[in-house]
Amino acid sequence: MNIWKMDFFRSTFTYILLLFLSACGDHDEIGLPIDSQKSSTEKTAVVVGAGLSGLSAAYELEQLGFDVTVLEARDRIGGRVATVEMGQQSGEIGGEFIDGETVHKELHRYAHLFDVELANTGYEGSIQSGAYYIDDNLVSYDEFDESYSAPVVTDYYRFYDELSLLADIVPDPEKPLILEAAVELDKRNVQSWIDELQLHPSAKQLAEQFVRGEFDEPKDLSLLHLAQYAKVYENVSDDDVESFRFLKGGQAMTSAFAKNISGDILLNQAVTNIQQVDNKITVTTVSDDTYTSDVIVVTVPLKVLNKITFTPALPDELTQAAKNINYGTHSKVLLRYSKRFWLEHNLGGDTVVASLPTGWTWETTERQGGEGGILIAYTSGDFSKMQQHWSDQQVIDTRLAEIELMYPGSSQYFVEAKSQSWLNEQWTKGGFLAYGPGQMSAYWDLFKQPVGRIYFAGEHTDTLYLGYMEGAVRSGVRVAKQISELKL
Ligand SMILES: Cc1cc2nc3c(=O)[nH]c(=O)nc-3n(C[C@H](O)[C@H](O)[C@H](O)COP(=O)(O)OP(=O)(O)OC[C@H]3O[C@@H](n4cnc5c(N)ncnc54)[C@H](O)[C@@H]3O)c2cc1C
Numbered sequence: 273m274n275i276w277k278m279d280f281f282r283s284t285f286t287y288i289l290l291l292f293l294s295a296c297g298d299h300d301e302i303g304l305p306i307d308s309q310k311s312s313t314e315k316t317a318v319v320v321g322a323g324l325s326g327l328s329a330a331y332e333l334e335q336l337g338f339d340v341t342v343l344e345a346r347d348r349i350g351g352r353v354a355t356v357e358m359g360q361q362s363g364e365i366g367g368e369f370i371d372g373e374t375v376h377k378e379l380h381r382y383a384h385l386f387d388v389e390l391a392n393t394g395y396e397g398s399i400q401s402g403a404y405y406i407d408d409n410l411v412s413y414d415e416f417d418e419s420y421s422a423p424v425v426t427d428y429y430r431f432y433d434e435l436s437l438l439a440d441i442v443p444d445p446e447k448p449l450i451l452e453a454a455v456e457l458d459k460r461n462v463q464s465w466i467d468e469l470q471l472h473p474s475a476k477q478l479a480e481q482f483v484r485g486e487f488d489e490p491k492d493l494s495l496l497h498l499a500q501y502a503k504v505y506e507n508v509s510d511d512d513v514e515s516f517r518f519l520k521g522g523q524a525m526t527s528a529f530a531k532n533i534s535g536d537i538l539l540n541q542a543v544t545n546i547q548q549v550d551n552k553i554t555v556t557t558v559s560d561d562t563y564t565s566d567v568i569v570v571t572v573p574l575k576v577l578n579k580i581t582f583t584p585a586l587p588d589e590l591t592q593a594a595k596n597i598n599y600g601t602h603s604k605v606l607l608r609y610s611k612r613f614w615l616e617h618n619l620g621g622d623t624v625v626a627s628l629p630t631g632w633t634w635e636t637t638e639r640q641g642g643e644g645g646i647l648i649a650y651t652s653g654d655f656s657k658m659q660q661h662w663s664d665q666q667v668i669d670t671r672l673a674e675i676e677l678m679y680p681g682s683s684q685y686f687v688e689a690k691s692q693s694w695l696n697e698q699w700t701k702g703g704f705l706a707y708g709p710g711q712m713s714a715y716w717d718l719f720k721q722p723v724g725r726i727y728f729a730g731e732h733t734d735t736l737y738l739g740y741m742e743g744a745v746r747s748g749v750r751v752a753k754q755i756s757e758l759k760l
Pocket of ligand 1: 320321322323324325326343344345346349350351352353365366367368369370541542543544571572573576579580602603604694699700702703704729730731732738739740741742743744
């Protein structure tokens, strides 16, 4: 078992205690003697998952005086936030962009609290941030606005106008179901709504790519989910959207959480069983270690929740919800080039692509030195699903060929790539939650309430920023507040 972080005295104490127990031949209903260290008056919590939601929950619970143990299945912390080194540079294989501080408030708060540096995204000065790739043409954002074929432009902006109208009908984004037409809207898929708008074919492709990239395939997304999102972002200026990332990568943020949590964060400890008896929780992990606590916070993505056996079983509606709730499929390929060829086009590397499987590209290394840079190719929805059984090399070659189409001659600068499919990750099995038609009415509130002493957190339980890092940390804060109301 790897121990991410363990206070020296605690580890020494544990070691001595283990020696003592083994000398007594007394191991155990309670495999690792975590509980034996605690006095009976201490409030104890186990957190399952060391993604941002688990880390923020653990941190907040410690502020409330809980003795916390975090159990993580992977051999690293961070979950869907992970930074990879490529040459002298680095990039994100999962969560990356952060909105302005009036939007992603909690992430900014934690970054300030732990002194984690944020960096603005994009280039400054004369370099335009990016371009559309439409009908085999690369059209810079300015050109698109000023002189691109009028019907494409007007229809593309009409799509966003219609989105605003959709936002107008949602009274409260935190309670989307109070909308009178909620059930009707929820039953509809976004594709049928886009079809009805009768957009110019290229504008329609751009609109579909937007939905696919932000959520999932338009046919698989509830129109109510899109309306709720539109409401959340109704008054947010473009300058505040995706305007930051962590200067030293998402890993800097997750490590900062870990450094500020004094309890143990135990890696390679996939939780297999959670038993709840008389207000006590007993957790068993893959290595047969057991932990007991007063409360447990389960933060695992829904797609892997049913791998855990609960005793007594979770209410059927939760099990069904975990099985059915749709997750968007998203994959990234990080392509390191020896030259930032996009700058030669006076572009920042952002490319919104209408008609290729790569829906978006962007540079992730604007604030990193060196002549070369890393371009991310982001593929979502069915385009991402269809490559589930491809080899990494096949995915990389396909993305490279697409980028060569957009930026002829670029392949000569290719150095190396890293391909990341979240659908294939055994502890995630998808990108992030994207409610399918009918699912918000059926499942919206389910994981926001505890089942006895079992609490749920994770981006999928947030009310505002589903599918975001902000949603994950907000859920950690929310769950700690709920637990603080328990009389322990
Ligand atoms: C490709 C991609 C791009 C993204 N881009 C952005 C972005 O630009 N901006 C943004 O804000 N968000 C983005 N996100 C979303 C963001 O990364 C997530 O919303 C957030 O990181 C989720 O955090 P979490 O704690 O809820 O879940 P996770 O990070 O998935 O954490 C859950 C943890 O539980 C662990 N686990 C699972 N099962 C068990 C078990 N049985 N026992 C113990 N541990 C277990 C997992 O290993 C994992 O570490 C992106 C996501 C993806 C996939």
